[in-house]
Amino acid sequence: MNFTPLFAAASGGTLLRLTPVDLLIIVIYFVMVLIIGGYLRKYASTGEEFFMAGRKMTAWIAGLSFISANLSSLETMGWSAMAYQYGMLGAHAYLIGAIPAILFLAVVMMPFYYICKTHSVPGYLKLRYGEGSRVLAGVSFTFMTVLVCGVNMFAMASVLHLLLGWNIHVSIWVSSLTVAVYVALGGLLSAVFNEVLQFFLIWLGILLVPILGLVEAGGLSGMMDRINAANPGTNFTSLWANMGSASDNPMGMHWTGMVFGLGLAVSFGYWCTDFLQVQRVMAAKSLRAAQNGTIIGAVLKMCVPIIVTLPGLLGLAILQEKAGIKLLPEHEAQATGGYSYNQVLPLMMARYLGPGLLGLGVTAMIAGFMSGMAGNVSAFATVWTYDVYQPLLNRNAPDRHYVSMGRWCSIIGVLIAIVTAYASMLFSNILVYLQVLVLFFIVPLFGVVIMGMLWKQATPAGGFWGLATGTLASICMFLYVHWFPGWYVPFMEKDVKDLPALAQKLHSASTPIAAHVSQNLSPQTRQLLADFVGSDKVGAMQQKGLWNRLQQAVRTPDPEVLRVRTALVKDLNSLLNQPGLYTAERFSGVSLDQAARQTDPSKLKSEDLARFNRRLLVSAFPAELAPMRKLEATQLNPRHAEHIATSPKAQDMAVNMFSAFWSLLLTIGTVIMVSLFTRPKPDSEIKHLVYGLAPLPDEGQCPWYEKPVFWAAVVGVVLVIVNIIFW
Amino acid sequence: MEHGHHQVPIWFFIGALLTVYGVLILGVGIYSLANPPIQKVALWEKHADIWWGALLIIIGLIYAIRFRPGRSP
Numbered sequence: 136m137n138f139t140p141l142f143a144a145a146s147g148g149t150l151l152r153l154t155p156v157d158l159l160i161i162v163i164y165f166v167m168v169l170i171i172g173g174y175l176r177k178y179a180s181t182g183e184e185f186f187m188a189g190r191k192m193t194a195w196i197a198g199l200s201f202i203s204a205n206l207s208s209l210e211t212m213g214w215s216a217m218a219y220q221y222g223m224l225g226a227h228a229y230l231i232g233a234i235p236a237i238l239f240l241a242v243v244m245m246p247f248y249y250i251c252k253t254h255s256v257p258g259y260l261k262l263r264y265g266e267g268s269r270v271l272a273g274v275s276f277t278f279m280t281v282l283v284c285g286v287n288m289f290a291m292a293s294v295l296h297l298l299l300g301w302n303i304h305v306s307i308w309v310s311s312l313t314v315a316v317y318v319a320l321g322g323l324l325s326a327v328f329n330e331v332l333q334f335f336l337i338w339l340g341i342l343l344v345p346i347l348g349l350v351e352a353g354g355l356s357g358m359m360d361r362i363n364a365a366n367p368g369t370n371f372t373s374l375w376a377n378m379g380s381a382s383d384n385p386m387g388m389h390w391t392g393m394v395f396g397l398g399l400a401v402s403f404g405y406w407c408t409d410f411l412q413v414q415r416v417m418a419a420k421s422l423r424a425a426q427n428g429t430i431i432g433a434v435l436k437m438c439v440p441i442i443v444t445l446p447g448l449l450g451l452a453i454l455q456e457k458a459g460i461k462l463l464p465e466h467e468a469q470a471t472g473g474y475s476y477n478q479v480l481p482l483m484m485a486r487y488l489g490p491g492l493l494g495l496g497v498t499a500m501i502a503g504f505m506s507g508m509a510g511n512v513s514a515f516a517t518v519w520t521y522d523v524y525q526p527l528l529n530r531n532a533p534d535r536h537y538v539s540m541g542r543w544c545s546i547i548g549v550l551i552a553i554v555t556a557y558a559s560m561l562f563s564n565i566l567v568y569l570q571v572l573v574l575f576f577i578v579p580l581f582g583v584v585i586m587g588m589l590w591k592q593a594t595p596a597g598g599f600w601g602l603a604t605g606t607l608a609s610i611c612m613f614l615y616v617h618w619f620p621g622w623y624v625p626f627m628e629k630d631v632k633d634l635p636a637l638a639q640k641l642h643s644a645s646t647p648i649a650a651h652v653s654q655n656l657s658p659q660t661r662q663l664l665a666d667f668v669g670s671d672k673v674g675a676m677q678q679k680g681l682w683n684r685l686q687q688a689v690r691t692p693d694p695e696v697l698r699v700r701t702a703l704v705k706d707l708n709s710l711l712n713q714p715g716l717y718t719a720e721r722f723s724g725v726s727l728d729q730a731a732r733q734t735d736p737s738k739l740k741s742e743d744l745a746r747f748n749r750r751l752l753v754s755a756f757p758a759e760l761a762p763m764r765k766l767e768a769t770q771l772n773p774r775h776a777e778h779i780a781t782s783p784k785a786q787d788m789a790v791n792m793f794s795a796f797w798s799l800l801l802t803i804g805t806v807i808m809v810s811l812f813t814r815p816k817p818d819s820e821i822k823h824l825v826y827g828l829a830p831l832p833d834e835g836q837c838p839w840y841e842k843p844v845f846w847a848a849v850v851g852v853v854l855v856i857v858n859i860i861f862w
Numbered sequence: 863m864e865h866g867h868h869q870v871p872i873w874f875f876i877g878a879l880l881t882v883y884g885v886l887i888l889g890v891g892i893y894s895l896a897n898p899p900i901q902k903v904a905l906w907e908k909h910a911d912i913w914w915g916a917l918l919i920i921i922g923l924i925y926a927i928r929f930r931p932g933r934s935p
Contacts, residue, residue, distance in 0.1 A: 156890050160883060167879050178869055196872065328872045335876050339921075343914055347905050457904070489903045491890035492911050495883060 150298045150478065151485050157494025164336075164498045165313060168329055168505070172317025175325045182534045185322035185541050186254055186517045187418045194424040196331055198431030201415040202439075203330035204510040206337060208503035209290055211443050215483075216476035218447025219462055221386055222362070222371025223861055226444040230374070231398040233436050234854045236406035238847045240416075241429035244407050246831050247588050249422045251823050256410040256584065257522040263587040263816075263824045264598030266526060271602055273522030275576055276410060277515055281548050284511040285555020291504035292556070298481050299497070307556055310501070314508045315549035318516070319542045323418060326506070326513040330415075333502040334435075340499030341442045344480070347487040348449035351457070361452035371451065374861045381782035381789070388789035389781060396792025400799040404578035407585070411514040422831075426843035433850050437857070443480075450479040458486065508552070516544035575613065578795045579605025582802030590810075591818065591825045597810035605802030612794040614766065616775045622763035623770060624711065624745045626704045630761040634700055635668075637759035641703075642668045647721045648755040655710050660702040667699045707752065711745040716752075725755045870931045877925025880918045888915030 153161075179185040192200070217225035253259045257276065261269035292306035317325045352358040359372050370377040370384075377383045378390040406412055416432070419425035454460045460474055460482065468475035474482060484496045520540045529536070583602045586593045631637060642664050644650035653661065710716065717736050731750055739747050746763070753762045771790060773783040780793040822828045839845055891911030899906075 156886055160886060163879070163882060167875065171875055174870070328875070331872050332876055332879065335880065339880070339914075339918060343910055347908065347910060350908070351905060486904045487910070489890075489894065489899070489906065489911055491887035492914060495887065 150481050151493060151497065153299060153494060153497065154490040156491050157497065160491070160494035161498050161501065164502060165309075168313060168317055168332070171328050171332075172320040172325045175321030175328065179320070179322040179324055180535075180538065182537050182541070184324065185538045186513075186520070187414075188322070188324040188327055190418050190420060192327065192415075192419045192424070192428070194419065194427040194431060196327065197416045197419040197424060197428030198435065199334045200327040200330040201412060201428060201432040202435045203334040203337075203506060204411055204415055205436075206334065206439065206503060207287070207507035208294070208337075208500040209287060209507075211337070211341070211500075211503065212294070212477055212480050214443045215447035215450070215480040216478075218444040219450050219479045220447075220476050221384070222369075222448065222451070223374050223444070224378075224384060224386060225447060226374065226440045226861070227393060227397060229436055229440045229444070230854060230858060231394065232402045233406060234433050234850065235398060236402040237429060237433040237436060238851060239403065240407045240413070241426045241433070241843055242847050243826075244585070244588060245416065245426050245429060246422060247824060247826075248413065248417050249419075249425050250831070253417075254521045255518050256408050256413055256580070257518055259584065259824070260587070260598065260602075261522070261526070263821060264583070264593075265595040267595070267599045268583065268602055269522055270526065271599065272580060273518050275606070277519045277523060279576060280411070280511050280515045280518070281551045282555050284508055284515070284548070285552035286559050287504070287507060287511075288552055289556040289559045291501075291508075295501070297478075307553060310505050311508065311549050311553055311556075314505050314512060315546045318509050318512045318549075319545040322541060322545075323414065323513045323517070326509040327415065327418070329502070329509055330506045333499070333506040336495070336499040336502045338442060340496040341446070341480075341484070343492060344483045344487055344496075345441055345445040345449060348446065348453060348483060352449060352452050358449060358452045361456065362448065365452070365455060371448075372861075374858055376862055381780075382784055386788055387780075387782055387784035387786045388792065392780060392785075392789050392792045392796075396789075396794075396796045400578050400581075400795035401792060403585075404581035404795065404799070408581040409577045410518060411510050414514055414517065423837070423841070423843065427841070427846065430843055430846045430850060433847075437850070437854065446480050446483045450483055454479070454482060454486075508549075511552075512545050512548045515548045516541040519544050519548075575609030575791075575795060575798060576606055578798050579609065579802040582799050583806060586803060586806045587824065589826050591821060591828060592810055592815050593806055594810040594813040594815045596813040597806040597808075600809045601802045601806035604805040605798050608801045609794060609798045612779055612797065616771055616779055616790050616794075617766055617768050618775060619765055619767060619770075619772050621742065622746060622765055623767040624742060624749055624763060625708045626711075626749070626760070627767075627769070628697075628700050628704055631700055631704060631759065632761050633759045634696065634703075637703070637756060638664050638668050638699065640756065640759070646724060646755070648725060648751075651716075651721055652707075652710065652752070655713070656706045657702070660699075660706050663695075663699045663702050667695065670695070710752070711748045712741075713748070714739075714744060716748045722751065722755065725751075727751070727754050871929045873925045873929040874931065877922045877927070877929065880922030881926055882922075884915045884918030884920075884922050886915070887911050887918060891915050 178189070181189075183189055214225055214228060217228075219225075248256075248259060251259060251262055253262060255273075257269045257272040260272050288307055288311055289303075291310065292301075292303040295301045295306045296303045317329065321328070349355065349358065352361060362371050375390065378388065378393060381387050381389045381392075416425045416429050419428050450462070454462070462468070462476050462479055462482075463473050465475045465477065467473070468478075484493065488496050520537050524540055525532075525537065579602050582605055583598050586601070587598060640646070640649045641653045641656070644653050653664075656664070714736065731747070731754070734747060736744065736747055749763055753760050771785070771787065773785075776785045776790050777783040779785075779797070780789045782789070785793070818828055822830075888911070891909060891914075895909060895912065
């Protein structure tokens, strides 16, 4: 293995350039988290301490940790990119997509989670519905958590490589082993400490970007004016005004999708039942602290657009005018060597942050990645130990045995995540979509939990089948919108399996069909092919073996190779629609199946002709081009998307939101239907778990300004006002 | 975590880290004021590193002193 030095490329050719002071700031952060982990080990010796931080957290720490667990760097970069791409619509995730659900968690659900003293959300399912639901939820959660952790790890390493030129392998191993050490030592307490630390770092590291951006743009109104002037005819500055029709906004989403999909199904599923989030507030020192901590989290969440949405909007207002930079979709940016939407936040950081400040900003991003990883690992250790290992494998072990299991789980979870990170380099599409499936899993979970809390007639069988049906429906909807019954026809960049071989065949026109295809390429593409074949890149790309594939996967895509691939795919797709591709002479040496030989292409039109031509080309270049697929995970079938999201123009996000909503309805419907025909648990067994039966603990009198309901109402009113202001 | 008798609160760690970062950033800011760089970031003339570094020191010291180890809650 020939590792390039960690900081070798940081001095040139990358988006951000760090000075020694910046690197010192980053190193100090790593040292600090390891010191904290080592220090907290003595405070994590029992199960209650290791898995639940001793249930001693104050409201402020619970709230900060609750919101930090969700404030990862991928999130900040991703939603800044959304703001650049979709304008104010990108802020919905922090308003209707979060606040109502968080307030609901605080006021309605938290009392039940808290008074049943469970360790986890699957633990609540066990108490309310029985072992079947708990194990189903526990196994799904642990499986998904480590996989997502691995995918995020790879994403982090890729971002650091892209921005700073850091070696991907070193980034993965250094960050993950650091997380493994401090979580294994201090458990949830350590994860929470680092989340609170990260909260300060991310705010103090990024807040200067919107401050200086607003100074440069001439304030908020100046920013809005610049955006409107640069994008005539497109409304980038409204939250709701352009959502009357799916075709009026770039997301392709009707307001109903935003309200019921994001605001109800996804948001409530994520904030009320994703254990990664809920674990933080369940560990508070009292019910009131848990509720107020959750509400503090809501307030902080509403402020996040200042460091996420605002930099994206400022990028839209300033980057093109002042720096001549127009950001592009990822594939276009790669093909042209330009900047992508996802780089808006780093670009804005590079614009305003000098030495020292840039180090703080990059540290904030690394801290965001690592605390997200720590959150996943600690949640994995808890659910695995209490909801899978204890009920299924070792029911009556002493407490110290489970603590030991939790420590080992933290390390093993990180190692599995590392394997997943490397796997995601080779099978990126499948693993990236796992994150969407996680989203779809927690929505049915919310349906089952909320029915269990609010309806005492919900039965164990109803809970189990509701969860199973909702999850299965989510997966089926995902497959359906990516399913192409007539096969997905156009070539994509990834369909060119062996670019050097294809380029050489076309360039040398070694066969009649290669000569024909080559003649039909545009002059620019032919020139790109000639340059590419004559370069030394061809030899490097033809090296075989798993390690070489991994090395190629982690390398920054070569802009020249991307340009060749993109141009070739574009011209091949043009060829698909042309009649007359097939002649007996042209395909004389090509192995075609019987059906293809008997087809008369002159009678084929549009999509049938394209399908036939693609089969011909794949037959002519079987080692270089991939065949058609019925399931294409990166493309939406618009006809199927219309059935799910009400519009053929619906984009991924709109489809996800509507799928989540249908899944929630199906889950609730199944719980009700099955419960009507099965036996509920007696009241005595569920008296602490269901609304109306659970006596809420009396925490004594407190002044009005400490009451959760009062603050929940205040936050709700502020949410409405913000939506009206930016309507 | 309540601020128990023995456990150093998270706020102290945050204060210490911010103070160190503030000193470093303020130091770099003063150095670049005396030796202006050739390639400047946008709005360099606002000297954000100086006042941001000072802000970090203030916040950091408040937390570090208020929650220092051994101080009764």
